[in-house]
Amino acid sequence: MNSFIKYSSILAIAITLLSCKKFLDVKPQDSVSDEQTIVDKTSAQTALRGTYRKLAADGYYGSLFQTFGYLPGDNVQWTGSQSVIQQFITHNIQADNGNLATVWSAIYATINSANHVITKVPLVKDATFTTDDRNQIVGEALFIRALSYFDLARTWGNVQITLTPTLTATDKDDTRQSTQEQVYAQALADLNAAEPLLKAPATPNPVRANLETVWALKARWYLYRGQWSDAATYASKVLTNLKNYQLQQPYSAFFAPASTVATKESVLELSYSATYTNGHRNYWQPPANGGTRQWAPADALVTLLNDPKVGGNRSALIAKTSAGLWYGNLYYRSPATDPTYLIRIAELYLIYAEALAQQNRPADALLPLNAIRVRAGLDPFSNPDKAAVLQAIENERRVEFALEPHRWFDLVRTNRAGAVLGVTDVNKYLFPIPAQEVRLSNGKLTQNLGY
Template sequence: MKIYWKYLLIVGFSALSACQKFLDVQPRDAVSDELTIVDKTSANTALRGVYRKLAADSYYGTLFQTFGYLPGDNVQWTGSQSVIQQFITHKINADNGNLQSVWTAIYATINAANHVITKVPLVQDATFSAADRKQIIGEAYFIRALCYFDLARTWGNVQITLTPTLSASDKSDLKNSTQAQVYTQVLTDLNAADSLLLPPASPNPVRANQQTAWALKARYYLYQKDYVQAANYAGKVLADKKTYSLLHPYSAFFTPASTLATKESVFELSYSATYTNGHRNSWQPPVNSGTRQWAPSDAFIALVNDPLIGGNRNALVAKTSAGLWYGNLYYRSSPSVDPSYVIRIAELYLIRAEALAQQNKLDDAREDLNAIRERAGLLPNTATDKEALLLAIENETRIEFALEPHRWFDLARTDRAGAVLNVTDKRLYLFPIPANEIVLSNHLLKQNPGYDE
């Protein structure tokens, strides 16, 4: 792990572009650690660096998102590289390069957040108000919580580090924590963020606020099968109609090209001409100057184009004059500034619907489900028993978030991957720890069951 931790030593100072001035400041890319966070200005610069790492190509920019949709059934790979095909066939090798890239990117983000969480409280600056200080620290806690949540649902038994990396070897003796321990850390960080952040004064989904923390808590509790709390926290966000709402029709949250940071988004990551979103290139066909490396599957194309299932969500796909179907969620060009959608308000409706259905509150669950269906131009669902309603929610979620990183994680957490994808070995619900990390840790870091070291 020496190479890996050495990589994390420098806190990146890259600006996350957005309409807010906070995110428009140009970065300093190589600042020695002892000078990184010494006043209000450098604290804000450091926080921008955390967001930039979260939005990087290997994290929410592109690669981590593929972990959520490639192992599912909505997306197909049009190439031949085995590094990608392994995710589709659920035969992932521990030496998979994308596995390593995402692992490193997430821990780089954690390390950047650790610098902010550790150092900002110590800053002596008369211009640095207590409110501004709390906001910066709270955002760093939220991002760290999201990182550990993604580690927990992807790998489960990972390392927990809560302090900045100060040397190439100071974290080399870290062993695995259990998945339960990692999820506990997620909740600890979310509670910290909740206590420090304020509700949004106006819609601004490119920066975390208290309700962003509530939204991730709702997702967290759903994964933990705490359906009372999942419904509670989803409801707290949904109650704020001033800040968040479903946009009509479905495509309104991502079209036209000038549409950015809408009330549909609870949390998204934005890009600029300086820092573009590479995801567009992988979805668009050559005729649109893309590579179309991922494309909607035949099964999904049939579903989304069925007016009784997809409704107006068929805006997610388009077809070239040569008959090639492609995904159209990411489409902006010159430059490619599509946002990465992390949490949308539609997810909160479906989280609450599932949580209420699990509590046998079927009428209330159906109401939330039908809010999503009505926005898609569909007739209300009329399921009257719990299992039928849960299946309807699963199917609705599949279409609603088809090109976003949900499908695989949803099927794994609900233990439905066997029935839907024929992944009957539950050990494969977690991915293998990158082989290089195990070797460099002198095997203190143990491989997940079901995979060879």
């Protein structure tokens, strides 16, 4: 415990010093004019809650999009027989894959909801609606749209960008495909627009975006784009706020016991309730616990997590049935009110470490890297060689976020998917655009190469 506190405190000081129809044509229920749906402060707040609800839906972060981050990796196995899932594991995704289409639609539904808020809230006439209230709502919607475009960029690359709400069945027919660079740029533009509208809260409320949430996603964005100095800068902005964000000790303290939600580990998490449950739980838990265990930790991951020199106390992520079947235990509550963890402070530590190492400062990177290792009950890593530090960071990310949607995207962004997974066809690093979207786009969407 003392070592853990030491690393966290020293790091904070060091950082301070270093400082069927294509989906865009949505159905009428989703395209009701906001002149009807957003008319005052109350309806604006309701609309924003609806945007968060879409972000948390089963097709997006409630379940299926998360599988895009781990099924193509090496941490998770599929125990069923449906080819629609197996395609992600074998890196042979077909354009007519149903899950592919579901996630695409869910992300664009989230964007459309955010567009309604961003466009209409500034026009609302309501004497009780203060400027700060408006800015907060629009800023949060901009953040959600930024995250959505970031996810589209890293998953599909070349997609359509729409910045206005869909009001009729045909008003997006002329929306052309953008490049991956342009989609990433849109995500950053939204974060830049959200930044001056949001404030850093005196008391954290990690189920809603704030200024520091924007900084955290910016750190991730810059990491993906290889802009190491900016990644380090924005990670440090969040890490230095030890009042609001801290690694929880031990590792399992951010998700257990069942009453644990919204800890200082979470920079952003999505909340669920007994009436609006998290669909992810069912896929991970075994039948004995009322689940289906369709996703399960791979044998190699079980070995890593149970190795006290690698997994440390992160072995709490997995459990074993009386029949000897291992299962993931990050989502376990009954009813399924488990939060979805979008950004944890642990990620900011490892972003900071990687960004420092990539700037030829591997010795400096040891401090944030070891904050994660010591929290996990491991000995500090001491080799200051740059290649060794980067490999150690990759190893820590694998086990730290073992059941979270990072592994596949990490291996792609670091050009390690070939060496680690044997996926040498770079065309496979982006997923195919859903076939129905291409077919119904009237030439506005071109299928990604290799599909």
